[in-house]
Amino acid sequence: MKKVVLFVAVAAFAFSMTSCTKDYTCSCEVAGISTSVDYNGLNKSEAETAEAACTSSSICTWSEQ
Numbered sequence: 001m002k003k004v005v006l007f008v009a010v011a012a013f014a015f016s017m018t019s020c021t022k023d024y025t026c027s028c029e030v031a032g033i034s035t036s037v038d039y040n041g042l043n044k045s046e047a048e049t050a051e052a053a054c055t056s057s058s059i060c061t062w063s064e065q
Contacts, residue, residue, distance in 0.1 A: 022047065023065040026054035038065070 021043050027036040039050050051062045 024050065025063050025065055026050070026060055027063070028057075028060040030059055 021041040024039040024042060024047055025036050026039065027034065029035075039047070042050060054060050054062045
């Protein structure tokens with residue numbers, strides 16, 4: 001019984017870590033003009049997609065807030 005409870009606890013912890021959301025910023029600078037866009041509450045797959053779009057040009061950088 002202890003093994004089952006331990007397994008459920010570990011599985012619940014692992015699931016909760018995968019559903020965490022974070023905030024990110026895409027910052028760009030062109031001809032001395034800087035702009036940034038905040039991305040709030042993204043999960044891992046959404047963040048990866050947004051990061052790829054942000055960094056597709058060399059003028060933008062991606063960072064975690």
